[in-house]
Amino acid sequence: MSFSNSKIRIYGLLVALLSVLFVISLVYGSVSIPVGEVWNILTGQETTKIAWQHILLQSRLPQSCTAALAGASLAVSGLLLQTLFKNPLAGPSILGISDGANLGVAAVMLYFGGSLNQLTGFTANAYLTVVLAAFVGASLVLAIIIYFSTKVKSNVILLIIGIMVGYLVSSLISILNYYASADKVHAFVMWGLGNFSGVSREQLPYFAFFTLSGLVLSLLLIKPLNALLLGEMYAANLGVKIKRTRFLVLFCTGLLAASVTAFCGPVSFIGLAVPHIARLMLGTSNHKSLLPVTLLAGACVALLCTVLMIVPGSNTILPLNAVTPLLGAPVIIYVLLNRKSIQYFN
Amino acid sequence: MKDERTPVIETRNLSIGYLLKGRKQKVVHEALNLRLYAGEVTCLLGLNGAGKSTLLRTLCGFQKPLSGTVFLQSRPLESFTQSDFALTVGVVLTEKTNAGGITAYELVSLGRHPYTGFFGRLRKEDHRVIRNSLEAVGIAHKAQNRVAELSDGEKQKVMIAKTLAQECPIILLDEPTAFLDVTSRIETMGLLRKLAVEQQKAILLSTHDMDMAIQMGDCFWLLDKHRSLACGAPEDLILQGTFGTFFEKEGIHFDETTGKLNTAIPLDRVGVEGDFTTSYWVGNALLRNGFRPSSVGREYLSVFCHSSSELRIAYPSGGEQIVRSVFELIQAIKTKRNDE
The missing domain is CATH 3.40.50.300 (P-loop containing nucleotide triphosphate hydrolases)
Incomplete structure (x- = not known):
């Protein structure tokens, strides 16, 4: 009952796709490194070029790992929000949660000074401060959204409120920008374009710790998430402790979205679009398979984006947020146009 | 109890x-x-x-x-x-x-x-x-x-x-x-x-x-x-x-004989008796046309339902008439009311 052939096929496909994309993202770049050499470097054997070793270990490997983790985190946080708000158009960037994380980071970067990359000398405290600031910002917006969700019944209205809160937060960021020095503003703008390569090899364990904790927590929430498909009253009647579940789901979303935003900048569309890709592939909204598939698909999509960022035949690398909408927006438009025939809208 | x-x-x-x-x-x-x-x-x-x-x-x-x-x-x-x-x-x-x-x-x-x-x-x-x-x-x-x-x-x-x-x-x-x-x-x-x-x-x-x-x-x-x-x-x-x-x-009344809410309960009584199913539907038609189905009585018009195709109308004046459908019955009763 729980594992049909088609589901096993989808898992297999995604794992294969993930591995292939991971390898491509290591090989392909402004400098291409042959697959054989990649293998040699990763397994610690002799390599012909020291530069390749440096590029691979210090830059590409952390970037690919970051992309996979960030993609999975954003996709899962989008799915959690869509289930909780019973709205297929909810997502961390739409509800203003990413903006909240932005504000936190902006406050640290613009007001207190120094970006993640510019910090000289690695101090765990500095990263912790930025992540914490992003988390506080995201939680603040989440708290506002939760407050309004108890006041307004309509999910469309709630979504619009989320967008408005996002604008308000953006205006605060503009004010911070206005009073900050030019170099800080530049650093913040660059950060705002989104980037999976901002996480260095030394920072990677911290990033992995935050995102993996969030992802594990989300997997533990599968049972109450399924009950929430029926709505909060039905779920309460089935013994789900609504307040606690709401808190855990939002905490998990906040942790995932905030860590990614703190380390990689605000990344659009992955959180919104990937859960739809997963549902369309699986044909179910049962979280038992939907959540793991969303997680894997998120990692794949993010890796695909890092590959697409590289303009072929040149040294140019496009900003991440120039690529994600190219993949995400068509998915959302497709879903909206076909909403009558897509089962989870009904 | x-x-x-x-x-x-x-x-x-x-x-x-x-x-x-x-x-x-x-x-x-x-x-x-x-x-x-x-x-x-x-x-x-x-x-x-x-x-x-x-x-x-x-x-x-x-x-x-x-x-x-x-x-x-x-x-x-x-x-x-x-x-x-x-x-x-x-x-x-x-x-x-x-x-x-x-x-x-x-x-x-x-x-x-x-x-x-x-x-x-x-x-x-x-x-x-x-x-x-x-x-x-x-x-x-x-x-x-x-x-x-x-x-x-x-x-x-x-x-x-x-x-x-x-x-x-x-x-x-x-x-x-x-x-x-x-x-x-x-x-x-x-x-x-x-x-x-x-x-x-x-x-x-x-x-x-x-x-x-x-x-x-x-x-x-x-x-x-x-x-x-x-x-x-x-x-x-x-x-x-x-x-x-x-x-x-x-403006809304509950009719105890039918268990239905209605905008008005008609007072013009018509007696109905006989085959259960037929009299139920005769009652329905009477209500719609502004009559109140009741038990039969001498002082007002009564309908005896022998079967769905044999309905006997007994007029208070003493006359009788047999009709073959509910439609004919309603026509006959309406004509009678208009005459009076």
């Missing part, structure tokens, strides 16, 4: 309503002493704003009583943990669900939620209960269909199957037949009756569908803003005249 049965839900001096700002209370109803019994379908009727939802929400545990106590199986409601409650009361609500993307089987399996462990893994016993629940509501053949592919009536059956999978003795339903077409309404109500009788469930449902409730309900709870609650068998409430007082208002 004193009722010797033990109620599964009993309220004592229950007062329901809302807490307002500044510790004020908005009392919707007070001094409610209700009893809900196993094996019966109880219908909660009342106009909009009469407090049906408030009462139902209170019994569902979604909102706290203002005062008084609710006993579930002789145990006070406050002593129930949320998971105990989930094993005792199952609900079917009007809340919009987001479950179109899971199968009917998966939806019913959510009813096993209180029984399964942390990861919600279904055991052999759980699968057996789910299958039985699907069969009991007659939807087993659509178990693997997605909920979005089901009709409204089928969706309602699946929701009822979910409460069966919960294996709780009490089922509370908020307007289960609203939005359903005529056959689905009958099916749903028939199903609830069957479950009450065969599985000894205590079933309480709120409804606006008076005809269906009179047809299928064992017991009525009538609610009105300005009156205390009335309960009893529907027929008793109608014959005692209680029923009418709950629904009549300016």
